[in-house]
Amino acid sequence: MNHKVISALAAVGALAFAVPTMAQDAQPAEAAKPAAPTPQVRTRDLSGTFGGQRIAYRATMADTILSSDDGKPEAVVVTTSYIKTPADPTRPVFFIYNGGPGSGSVWLQMGAFGPKRVAIPSDARDDGAPPYPLLDNPDSLLDVADLVFIDPPGTGFSYLTQGTDPKKYYGLKQDGRAVADVIRRWINDNGRWSSPKYLGGESYGTSRTAMVVDELEGSTYSDVGLNGLILISTILDFAGREPTPGNEMAYVVALPNMATAAYFHGKAQAASVEAIAEEARQFAIGPYASALLKGQDLPQAEREAVRAELARLTGLSEQYLEQADLRVTDQRFYKELLRDRGLTVGRLDSRYTGRDYDNAGETPDNDPSFYGIDAGYTAAINQWARETLGYTTDRQYQSIGNVGRQWDWSLGAGWGRNAYLNIAPLVGKAMRQNSGLRVFNAQGWYDFATPFFGAEYSLKRTGIPQDRITWKYYDAGHMMYIRDEDRAKLSADIRTFIKAR
Incomplete structure (x- = not known):
């Protein structure tokens, strides 16, 4: 319309x-x-x-x-x-x-x-x-x-x-x-x-x-x-970015952001943020996407190689990545990246950190990059x-x-x-x-x-x-x-x- x-x-x-008007004569009053x-x-x-x-x-x-x-x-x-x-x-x-x-x-x-x-x-x-x-x-x-x-x-x-x-x-x-x-x-x-x-x-x-x-x-x-x-x-x-079970592109799209956040907080090493972003792009759209699309047909040797590179880029342990079946949601990442420091990272801006009620949860209590501004x-x-x-x-x-x-x-x-x-x-x-x-x-x-x-x-x-x-x-x-x-x-x-x- x-x-x-x-x-x-x-x-x-x-x-x-x-001001409400009254109905004329004996008519009922209008709302x-x-x-x-x-x-x-x-x-x-x-x-x-x-x-x-x-x-x-x-x-x-x-x-x-x-x-x-x-x-x-x-x-x-x-x-x-x-x-x-x-x-x-x-x-x-x-x-x-x-x-x-x-x-x-x-x-x-x-x-x-x-x-x-x-x-x-x-x-x-x-x-x-x-x-x-x-x-x-x-x-x-x-x-x-x-x-x-x-x-x-x-x-x-x-x-x-x-x-x-x-x-x-x-x-x-x-x-x-x-x-x-x-x-x-x-x-x-x-x-x-x-x-x-x-x-x-x-x-x-x-x-x-x-x-x-x-x-x-x-x-x-x-x-x-x-x-x-x-x-x-x-x-x-x-x-393309919703981590609904079966939508592998959500993990591919989010991976370069995990790498830049890990780089900022000292969990991954590179010459610059631009450099690690490009490394993560190429890995995400190539070996990583290929591995995810193979599903349960992924050969063990390929799985181990992908897991190792994923750990290097994201700063997460290979054990954690294996438990997550190589698929880490952004919410889990906010909580896991700096768990050893008792901190979570922000969603709107992963440079921001916050402290949750406790450090045992799977996802953060809130987004420190929003309540911070x-x-x-x-x-x-x-x-x-x-x-x-x-x-x-x-x-x-x-x-x-x-x-x-x-x-x-x-x-x-x-x-x-x-x-x-x-x-x-x-x-x-x-x-x-x-x-x-x-x-x-x-x-x-x-x-x-x-x-x-x-x-x-x-x-x-x-x-x-x-x-x-x-x-x-x-x-x-x-x-x-x-x-x-x-x-x-x-x-x-x-x-x-x-x-x-």
């Missing part, structure tokens, strides 16, 4: 609710119905130095209301835009969101590309207790593009109105359609049809990008041409939105919400039984149909949530033009920008990508 999008840029104010939400807009004129340039810009937080075909408001979507002033209708614009599904744009906005960033430790240490200072962010991309951060329905301050069926918005196609609608509306309202356009996100945000580009460029009613897709910590092939980011977005930009709401900002539990992962007709969920072909389709569309892919060496080898596996398959993909790697994990050196490098790499059009 197509949605009518009502612009938020015509009204300013807090959400309002109507009270909340009035349509009044869209809110908050604007501040600010300035900063980004990419070595002093830039004046306008920051705007605005509500966009998505409605059904019969005009019923169904969702309020909040965007935060940063536009260089005076406005230039031909300047590049970059539409940005995070992942989850259920994650607000706080991570990329307050950690990487927004004009301000939260100060947290850069060396994989816990962010501790407040205060969490907001700092100027010279690595913001405002010198090369205007920035529009989008919080899809159910994330950030965005929400579904009372009575809206979550199934209309919480799903691969539904979410992609809603975000595409918001982008089209923003382009219309701001007169940016002539601007070079970039689209991208992090983690599930890369999956969202595949869905949104299919809506924007594949739609027959409003084709929006794009110049670039910016993918950060890519996940497009979901089935989440408080700082949540404080930062609330301070910036409420105190600086003046956005007023009694809703809590959903940095990581629970909409993923309600997510519809199906792709509909034409995709078979959906038993193998891989949406990378949508990226290939968009590139084949738009000869000017380029892809930038950023991966952290220490990211188990979206392994770098998994991104390579999904984007190097048939139908995806390789000459228009830029690959960059960073010495951190899923959110590589939390490391100061990698935030600067990521910014510089994307700046170069945008300028190269």
Whole structure:
């Protein structure tokens, strides 16, 4: 179902609710119905130095209301835009969101590309207790593009109105359609049809990008041409990395990450992280994959050779690998790698370590690379939105919400039984149909949530033009920008990508 999008840029104010009306004469009283939400807009004129340039810009937080075909408001979507002033209708614009599904744009906005960033430790240490200072962010991309951060329905301050069926918005196609609608509306309202356009996100945000580009460029009613897709910590092939019994590719994809984590913690030796990553890639796709696919027909001599090399690369003992039948899940690896030190390693970033309730378990209690940073980011977005930009709401900002539990992962007709969920072909389709569309892919060496080898596996398959993909790697994990050196490098790499059009 197509949605009518009502612009938020015509009204300013807090959400309002109507007083229930009484039925006329002797009619029974009707149930009270909340009035349509009044869209809110908050604007501040600010300035900063980004990419070595002093830039004046306008920051705007605005509500966009998505409605059904019969005009019923169904969702309020909040965007935060940063536009260089005076406005230039031909300047590049970059539409940005995070992942989850259920994650607000706080991570990329307050950690990487927004004009301000939260100060947290850069060396994989816990962010501790407040205060969490907001700092100027010279690595913001405002010198090369205007920035529009989008919080899809159910994330950030965005929400579904009372009575809206979550199934209309919480799903691969539904979410992609809603975000595409918001982008089209923003382009219309701001007169940016002539601007070079970039689209991208992090983690599930890369999956969202595949869905949104299919809506924007594949739609027959409003084709929006794009110049670039910016993918950060890519996940497009979901089935290929799920360790369901019998799915051997999950172990192949995860192995290079185990090697880089072992290298970082001194459990494996190599000349560099790049060197051990390449050794692990070649072993994973060659002898290791071959051994796993042979199953119980694997000859004993070959098994022993594979086990020995697997132990060298992962830092795990041959005894443990034998007990695991050469197949170690990532959850087991987090617990086992540093068990002798009483530590677990992180999922989002395996440089981080934590201590569990005890050291005897099979999997970690939690992810130290998430609880080590989440408080700082949540404080930062609330301070910036409420105190600086003046956005007023009694809703809590959903940095990581629970909409993923309600997510519809199906792709509909034409995709078979959906038993193998891989949406990378949508990226290939968009590139084949738009000869000017380029892809930038950023991966952290220490990211188990979206392994770098998994991104390579999904984007190097048939139908995806390789000459228009830029690959960059960073010495951190899923959110590589939390490391100061990698935030600067990521910014510089994307700046170069945008300028190269």
